[in-house]
Amino acid sequence: MRRILEKQRRVLERAAAIGFALAVWQALAAAVGSAWLLASPARTVCVLLDLLGQPSFWKTLGFSFVRITGGYLSALLIGSLLAAAAGASRAVELLLWPFLSAIKATPVASFIILCLIWLNARQLSVFISFLMVLPIVYTNLLAGIRARDVRLAEMARVFSIGRGTRFVYIDLPQLRPYIESACSVGVGLAWKSGIAAEVIGIPTGSVGERLYQAKIYFSTGELFAWTAAAVLCSILLEKALRRLLTWFFDRLEAGV
Amino acid sequence: MSIVMDRVSKSFGERRVLREVSLALPDAGAVCLMAPSGAGKTTLARILLGLETPDAGTVAGVPARTAAVFQEDRLCERLTVCKNIRIACPRLSPQAVQAHLDEVGLSEYLRAPAGKLSGGQKRRAAIVRAVAADPAFLVLDEPFTGLDEETHARVIEYLRARTAGRSVLLITHDPRDAEALGAKTMALSAE
Numbered sequence: 361m362r363r364i365l366e367k368q369r370r371v372l373e374r375a376a377a378i379g380f381a382l383a384v385w386q387a388l389a390a391a392v393g394s395a396w397l398l399a400s401p402a403r404t405v406c407v408l409l410d411l412l413g414q415p416s417f418w419k420t421l422g423f424s425f426v427r428i429t430g431g432y433l434s435a436l437l438i439g440s441l442l443a444a445a446a447g448a449s450r451a452v453e454l455l456l457w458p459f460l461s462a463i464k465a466t467p468v469a470s471f472i473i474l475c476l477i478w479l480n481a482r483q484l485s486v487f488i489s490f491l492m493v494l495p496i497v498y499t500n501l502l503a504g505i506r507a508r509d510v511r512l513a514e515m516a517r518v519f520s521i522g523r524g525t526r527f528v529y530i531d532l533p534q535l536r537p538y539i540e541s542a543c544s545v546g547v548g549l550a551w552k553s554g555i556a557a558e559v560i561g562i563p564t565g566s567v568g569e570r571l572y573q574a575k576i577y578f579s580t581g582e583l584f585a586w587t588a589a590a591v592l593c594s595i596l597l598e599k600a601l602r603r604l605l606t607w608f609f610d611r612l613e614a615g616v
Numbered sequence: 617m618s619i620v621m622d623r624v625s626k627s628f629g630e631r632r633v634l635r636e637v638s639l640a641l642p643d644a645g646a647v648c649l650m651a652p653s654g655a656g657k658t659t660l661a662r663i664l665l666g667l668e669t670p671d672a673g674t675v676a677g678v679p680a681r682t683a684a685v686f687q688e689d690r691l692c693e694r695l696t697v698c699k700n701i702r703i704a705c706p707r708l709s710p711q712a713v714q715a716h717l718d719e720v721g722l723s724e725y726l727r728a729p730a731g732k733l734s735g736g737q738k739r740r741a742a743i744v745r746a747v748a749a750d751p752a753f754l755v756l757d758e759p760f761t762g763l764d765e766e767t768h769a770r771v772i773e774y775l776r777a778r779t780a781g782r783s784v785l786l787i788t789h790d791p792r793d794a795e796a797l798g799a800k801t802m803a804l805s806a807e
Contacts, residue, residue, distance in 0.1 A: 515690040518665050518682055519704040519749055529703045533694040616698035616710045616727060 399581035408585040417589075424485060424567040425593055428554035431489030432546060432597075438490075439497025439542070446498070447505030456498075464495045472557045481561040485568070488557035489550040496549060497542045504538030505531075528612070536609050543601050551594040618642050619664065619753060619783060624673030626659055633659045636673065639802060641753075646784040648794030651804035657787045658687060660804065661755045664785065679783075683751035685759040689738040693731030697722065697741050700730050705749045716744045719774045721767060735762040743771060747778045754779060757787045772796045 382401050389400035399407070411417040446453035463471075468488065475487050508531060516526045532539075558568020567590055574583035619641040626634040633656040641647050651657050662668040663675060665682055683704070691700050698713050714726050720740040725733060730741060739762050746754055756775075760768050775784075775797060786799050794801050 511686070511688060511690050512692065514667055515684075515686065517667065518684050519745075520680065520682070521703055525703050525706065529695060529699065530692055533692060536694070613694045613699075613729065614696060614727070616696055616702070616713075 395581060396578045397580060399584055403581045404584040404588065407581040408588055411582075411585055411589070420565055420567055420570055421589055421593065423563075423565045424554065424558060424590070427483070427485040427566075428489045428550050429597065431486040431491075431554060432493050432550035434486070435490045435493035435497055435546065435550070436543065439494045440501055442494075443498050443501035443505060446502050453502070460495050460498055463491055468492060468553050468556060469560065472560045475557070476561050481563040482566075484557045484561040484563060485554035485566070489554040492553040493546040493550050496546050500538045500542035500545075501535065504535040507538075508534050533609065533613055536605075540602070540605055543605060544598055547598040547601065548594055551590055551597075555590055619677040619679075620675070621660070621664065622674045622676070624660075624663060624670040624675065626656070626663065626668065626670050634663075634670075637804065638673075641783050641785060643783055644781045646779070646786055646794075646797050646799035648786045648788060648791075648797070648799035648801045649804055650788065650791065650794070650801055653789075655804050657804060658757055661757055661785060661787060664753075665755060679752035681750070681752045682755070683746040683749040683753075684755040685739075685742050685746045685757060687757050687761075689730075689742040691730040691738055691741060691745075693729065695730060696727050697730055697733070698726045700741060701745045701748055704745050708748055713744075713748065716748050716778075717741075719777075720744055720771055736764065736767060739763060740767070740771060743775070747775065751782065753783045753785075755785045755787070758789070759786070760788070760790075760793060 385401050389395075389398045389403075392398040395403055442452075442456060446456055471491055472484065472488055475484050479487060512530050512534075513526075515521075516530055521530070555568050555571065558566040559571050560568075562569050562572050567586055570586050571583060574580070574586065621637060621639045623636040623638055624634055625632070625636055637656075637660060639647075649657050649660070659668060661684070663670050664678060665684055666678065691697075692703070695703075697717070698710050701713050701716070702708055702710070710726065714723070717723055717726060720743065722737060722740055722744070725737060725741070730738060733741060739759070743756075743759055746756070759775075760771065763771060772793070784797070784799070786794060786797060788794065791801065793799075
C-alpha cells in the first residue's frame with residue numbers, strides 16, 4: 361500500500377513538473393506573440409491532431425521509424441557481437457579501439473556528410489543511427505563482460521556446465537543491467553541522430569524532410585508537432601523494449 | 617584408479633603455499649584434510665579441481681565428473697534455488713531437486729531467488745548443488761560454515777547418505793566433522 365502511494369506521489373510530482381514546463385512554454389509563446397516564431401502548446405497540439413488524421417503523416421513517420429529502428433537494432437546485434445569478441449580476446453579489443461574511439465569522437469554531421477557522398481539519402485538514417493548507437497552498446501556490454509564474477513565461471517568449470525547453459529543462466533543475468541542500460545540510452549540517441557541525418561540529407565517522405573520544410577516556411581507549430589511525434593516514437597520504442605527485456609529476464613530468472 | 621597427487625608445489629609470487637605435497641585419495645570414501653589457516657588446503661583443492669596449475673609435481677586420476685562446495689557459496693543470486701541446482705545437474709527434475717531440498721530443510725525455497733536466502737540457507741543450497749550433481753569426486757571446502765547445530769547435524773546426515781561410494785575430500789578445522797562423516801583424517805603442515 362505504501363509503495364503504491366509512493367508511486368502515485370511520484371507520478372503526481374512528474375505531472376506537476378510537466379504542467380509547470382507547459383505553463384512556461386505558454387507564457388513565452390504569449391510574450392513572443394507570434395505563432396510563426398514560437399507556437400504555443402495549444403497550437404502544437406492542434407497541428408499534431410490535424411496531422412494525425414492525414415495518411416501521409418503515418419507514412420512519413422513509418423518511413424523514419426523503420427529506418428531508425430533498423431539502424432538501432434543492427435547496432436544492438438553488431439555491438440553485442442563485437443563486445444563478446446573483445447571480451448574474449450584482448451587483441452580484438454585493441455584492434456577495435458581506434459574505430460570505436462573515432463566513431464565516439466567524430467561529430468555526427470561529419471559522418472552524415474560522408475555518408476551522403478557514399479550512400480543513398482534514403483538509407484542515411486539507418487547508417488547514422490547504427491553508427492551512433494554502436495559504441496554505446498559495445499562499451500556497456502564490454503564493461504558488463506569484464507565485470508562478470510570469475511568465481512561463477514570457476515564454479516561452471518568445476519561442474520562441467522555446458523557453454524549454452526553457462527551463457528544463458530550464468531552470464532546473461534549478470535549482464536542484465538548493462539543490456540538494459542545500453543538499450544535504454546541507445547533508443548534516444550538513435551532517434552536524435554537519425555532525425556538529424558534526415559534533416560541534412562532530406563530524403564523524400566521522411567520526418568527530417570518535414571522538419572526541414574517547417575524551417576523553410578517558419579512553421580514552428582509543425583516543427584513542434586513533428587518533434588513531439590518523434591519523441592513519442594522514441595519513448596514508446598524504449599518502453600516496449602524495456603518491457604520485452606523485463607519479461608525475458610524475469611522468465612529466465614524465475615524458472616525452475 | 618585413485619586420485620594421486622605427487623610432489624606438488626605451488627607458489628603465488630614470492631609466497632610458497634605448497635611444497636612437494638603428495639597424497640592419494642581413494643575411489644570411494646571420504647578423506648578429511650586438516651591444517652591451520654594459510655597452510656594451502658584450498659590451493660590444494662583448487663589444484664585437484666583443475667583451477668590452478670602446480671608449479672611442480674603431477675596430479676593424476678581426477679575423474680571428469682567433479683563438484684565442489686567452495687568456501688563462498690558461488691550461487692547465481694538472481695536465479696531460483698531450483699535453477700541454481702539444475703544448471704549443474706540438468707538431468708535432475710524439479711521434483712528430484714525438491715527431494716534433496718527437503719532433506720536439508722530447504723523445502724520452502726525451491727522457487728526462491730538464491731539472493732534472498734540467508735547465509736546458512738545459501739550454504740545448504742550450495743551443498744545440495746554439489747551432491748545432486750552426482751560427481752565421482754566431490755570437494756567440500758569448509759562446507760558447514762554458518763550452520764547452526766541442528767542444521768549442521770541434518771546436513772552431515774544428508775552427506776553421509778548421499779555421498780556413499782564417492783571420493784570425497786573434506787576440508788575443515790573441526791575433527792568432529794571428519795568423525796561424523798567417517799572420513800580418514802590427513803594433516804597438511806603449514807609451509
